[in-house]
Amino acid sequence: MKPPTDTFPTIASILAPEALVKKVLPCFGIGVVKDCQFYSGGFNHTYRILSSKGITYYLRAYRSKWRTLADIRYELDVLNHLKRKGYPAIQPIPDKDGHYFYAVPAPEGTRYLALFTEAPGGEISYDNEPAEKAQRYGRAVAHMHNALDDFSSPHLRFHLDLDHFIDQPIRNIQPFLVNRPDDWSYLLHFSGLLRQRILAMPADLLEQGTCHGDLQGYHANLTPDGTLTFYDFDCGGYGFRAYDLAVFLWCCRLEDAVAARWQPYLKSYQETRHLHEWDEEAIPLFVCARYLWHMGVHTQNSPDWGIDFLNDGYFNAHLNDLRQAENDYLA
Incomplete structure (x- = not known):
């Protein structure tokens, strides 16, 4: 029996850090990325980003069946609201077009990404x-x-x-x-x-x-x-x-x-x-x-x-x- 030639269905993929550096992170205008590593799994997938300027960021790849885009945008609205209030919480970083989320086509469906500042301390x-x-x-x-x-x-x-x-x-x-x-x-x-x-x-x-x-x-x-x-x-x-x-x-x-x-x-x-x-x-x-x-x-x-x-x-x-x-x- 010949193996299937089409893409095999997946439940949850791990996005390649190298691809994120090449195809996604340049859209956020954080400069040259020195390092990108898969940091943690769980409810979502998190990547730790280190820029050439020595600044650390965290990129979250939301799991496709865990949160809807509306769920995600609500969460980002909360964080931007706290920023305006001067409350100490991490901040989402917009891409060059002003959007706070970024969509990528993963094998299991669309994955939404968001980039955040690092909490100090x-x-x-x-x-x-x-x-x-x-x-x-x-x-x-x-x-x-x-x-x-x-x-x-x-x-x-x-x-x-x-x-x-x-x-x-x-x-x-x-x-x-x-x-x-x-x-x-x-x-x-x-x-x-x-x-x-x-x-x-x-x-x-x-x-x-x-x-x-x-x-x-x-x-x-x-x-x-x-x-x-x-x-x-x-x-x-x-x-x-x-x-x-x-x-x-x-x-x-x-x-x-x-x-x-x-x-x-x-x-x-x-x-x-x-x-x-x-x-x-x-x-x-x-x-x-x-x-x-x-x-x-x-x-x-x-x-x-x-x-x-x-x-x-x-x-x-x-x-x-x-x-x-x-x-x-x-x-």
């Missing part, structure tokens, strides 16, 4: 003075929310709502639990209880606005003068501000750092920006939502990432996290 660490770092982070998040209060974009993007946190994850997880009926029943119980508790707040009283979506306590570089510059707004959108705060608590739980970080973070946020008592009460509920969302994005992206890690050990651990969160916050 090194990634924030809590190894030393965790309470002070958490305070600084909480204050910066409050200022971010203040800066985004008047943000708007003509581009449609997904909302951080109950469909995003509950319904979509459940649909994505279900095929992986067909042989674990008791766990599937528990997942339905957990998601139903969570939905009921959020709606009973009531949900329509909770503050909503543009959110970063992944403020774990990281995704920010810290300079010696104490400035935090934020990046990676890929999971953001319009939604519950309590969720944006809950992601920090969720990560504290993962790192056994609730006692050291959570109250300093929350207090500094409240000292900088008013937080309604019902929004504070909703934070634990959105910690539960984050656990569910996290499983959902793993299963959702399994066609690109593979299924090997989605084994019994994975589901045992993550379902145990759900049960612990229910015991702590939903009981």
Whole structure:
């Protein structure tokens, strides 16, 4: 049997750095590129660029089935809005025609690219003075929310709502639990209880606005003068501000750092920006939502990432996290 002569279908390609240097980066006017390396995978593909002037940039190649062009343009609008506000976040760089995204024909379909400045400093660490770092982070998040209060974009993007946190994850997880009926029943119980508790707040009283979506306590570089510059707004959108705060608590739980970080973070946020008592009460509920969302994005992206890690050990651990969160916050 002869091999096929046409291009074989692909799910997600890795764009060649050499081709990016030759065909894409000259369009951005950053001068001679000294080095371009594939930096990281994950939700999207990131390349680290070094110019002959010694300036570092990061090029993101969005995965074709992960974000729509409208999603991407919304994210770029957020960053340009923060730039106008003078808020420290990475900045998208326009090409020579003034466009902030660039399309390339990849084997799996059109891939959209965006070039960003580098956040100065090194990634924030809590190894030393965790309470002070958490305070600084909480204050910066409050200022971010203040800066985004008047943000708007003509581009449609997904909302951080109950469909995003509950319904979509459940649909994505279900095929992986067909042989674990008791766990599937528990997942339905957990998601139903969570939905009921959020709606009973009531949900329509909770503050909503543009959110970063992944403020774990990281995704920010810290300079010696104490400035935090934020990046990676890929999971953001319009939604519950309590969720944006809950992601920090969720990560504290993962790192056994609730006692050291959570109250300093929350207090500094409240000292900088008013937080309604019902929004504070909703934070634990959105910690539960984050656990569910996290499983959902793993299963959702399994066609690109593979299924090997989605084994019994994975589901045992993550379902145990759900049960612990229910015991702590939903009981």
